[in-house]
Amino acid sequence: MARxxxxxxxxxDDDDARVPLAELQGAIASYDANGDGVxxxxxxxxxxxxxxxxxxxxxxxxxxxxxxxxxPWETIAAxxxxxxxxxxxxxxLVAFHAKMAEGSGAWELAAMxxxxxxxxxxxxxxxxxxxxxxxxxFILEPLDGKALVRLSSxxxxxxxxxxxxxxx
Amino acid sequence: MWEKYGDDVQFFVVYIKExxxxxxxxxxxGNGMPIVEDPLSLWERKGVAEVCMTKLELEPMPMLIxxxxxxxxxxxxxxxxxxxxxxxxxxxxxxxxxxxFEFSPDExxxxxxxxxxx
Numbered sequence: 011m012a013r014x015x016x017x018x019x020x021x022x023d024d025d026d027a028r029v030p031l032a033e034l035q036g037a038i039a040s041y042d043a044n045g046d047g048v049x050x051x052x053x054x055x056x057x058x059x060x061x062x063x064x065x066x067x068x069x070x071x072x073x074x075x076x077x078x079x080x081x082p083w084e085t086i087a088a089x090x091x092x093x094x095x096x097x098x099x100x101x102x103l104v105a106f107h108a109k110m111a112e113g114s115g116a117w118e119l120a121a122m123x124x125x126x127x128x129x130x131x132x133x134x135x136x137x138x139x140x141x142x143x144x145x146x147x148f149i150l151e152p153l154d155g156k157a158l159v160r161l162s163s164x165x166x167x168x169x170x171x172x173x174x175x176x177x178x
Numbered sequence: 179m180w181e182k183y184g185d186d187v188q189f190f191v192v193y194i195k196e197x198x199x200x201x202x203x204x205x206x207x208g209n210g211m212p213i214v215e216d217p218l219s220l221w222e223r224k225g226v227a228e229v230c231m232t233k234l235e236l237e238p239m240p241m242l243i244x245x246x247x248x249x250x251x252x253x254x255x256x257x258x259x260x261x262x263x264x265x266x267x268x269x270x271x272x273x274x275x276x277x278x279f280e281f282s283p284d285e286x287x288x289x290x291x292x293x294x295x296x
Contacts, residue, residue, distance in 0.1 A: 080225075088221070138255035138262075141273050145264040146253035150192070150242040151220075153227055159190070159242055165268035169293045170188045171286060172264065173239070174256030176196045177230035 015085045019058055031107045038103060049098040054083050145170075179287055180239050186294050187263075191241040193227040194251040197258030220246050263289045 020037035041057045042049050090098050090106045139146055147162045164170045180189050196217070217223035224243050231241055244250045251257050259281055261274035272289030274282060 085222075138260070138273060139253070139270050141270050143270055145262070145268055145270050148250045148253060150244060150250060151224075153193070153224060153231060153241040153243060159240075161264070162268060164188055164264070164266075166266060168186065168188050169266050169271065169290070170190065170264040171183075171290065172254070172256075172262040173189065173191045173259075174194050174251070174254060174261070175191065175259035176194055177226055 015080070015082050019054075019082055019086070031104065034107055035100065035103060038098065038100075047100055051083050051087070051096050054086075058082060179283060179290075183287075183290050183294070187290055189239050191231075191239050192244060192250055192256065193223065193230070193241055194244045194256055194259075195223075195248055196226070261286045263293060265293055 016034075016037075020034070020041075038049050041054055043053045043056065087096070087098065090102050092102050092105060145161065147160065149158050149160045152159055161170065183189075217226055220243065223246070227241060227243055242250075254260065254262060255276075256262075258276070259278060260276055261272070261281065261283065262270060263272035263286060265271035271293050272286060274280065274285060
């Protein structure tokens, strides 16, 4: 979401996931009011407010509403501001750009090896646990924010049906 | 199925990483389909999961969010979508094929009936 938010505010071409680094740097520099090479939160907020940026027309209404509910600076800084200083240095921007490029590289690798969605860190495993084997345990956070759920806590209590998936 | 077996079986939707994020190698979306950028943080993933839950009217089913190390997805090789039934004894009772082509709720229902009959 951070990259999409950046596209929205820095007027980048959102159709291409691989925005050139120079374009990214140029866009950020235009927000850098005092020209010190570092983008501060207040510089971003002042400029974003002044230009009253509207979302590109190709965003679905759902994505627009979703993004409208987010603080743009917080969203972008969460991904870019690695040292949590409240500003974005050009080094952080370069690192962010590299991470994005690496991300698409991982997808390419996954597509080539047929391991759908596998990232480099994932073990080579094609099919998951077999019928009859002990179910791997996990502890996950529920969406409703209540207590963490441990799969093995249902052992001896009741069967558990797991529906894995995502929105897309 | 949730309504039919919800008393006997604990259902969980496990929200894992996006299958067709707009910035992925196989983006899908538009024409009424959601356009989602791959979440970079748990906070973002929860945001997308929440929209998904509301849009697909999954509300009665409790949803768990996989962590950003994709622990559950890696352990169950779940991506992009997959069904499992874990028996009362903690063993895998049903292991669905990889979705979307081998995603079979009918098979899951069969397994639940078998499990409940024991």
